[in-house]
Amino acid sequence: MVVVICSANAQSKAKKDTTGFVEKSANKTAEIAVKGKATLVDKVYKDKVGPNGQKIYIDRHSKYYWVDKKGHNVYIAKSKLRPKTN
Structure with missing residues (x-):
């Protein structure tokens, strides 16, 4: 029984790591998509x-x-x- 509990904990940690990675990837993808759309559709100040x-x-x-x-x-x-500095 001890082996099953340790195994479950390892899977739980791996799931949390994967969830964080997927969430970061999804956010970055959304950011890039919205910026691309904004560049095409809207004007850049x-x-x-x-x-x-x-x-x-x-x-x-x-x-x-x-x-x-x-x-x-x-x-x-x-x-x-703010004014843009070059």
Whole structure:
């Protein structure tokens, strides 16, 4: 019985490691897909960046946003944008 319990624990740990890897991969895939779509469909604001240097996009409603690590659009007020430094 001890062998079965140890084996179950090892499988549980492997499952947690795999789940984390799959989640990170899915988030990265979503981020890349959304950024690709945004680059094609929306305009890129070339003179300004987000609070942490993120690339800013302008949608068809003239709203400003950046894409986070999970692939979500994070809308931001124009007043909170920073000038881009080269």
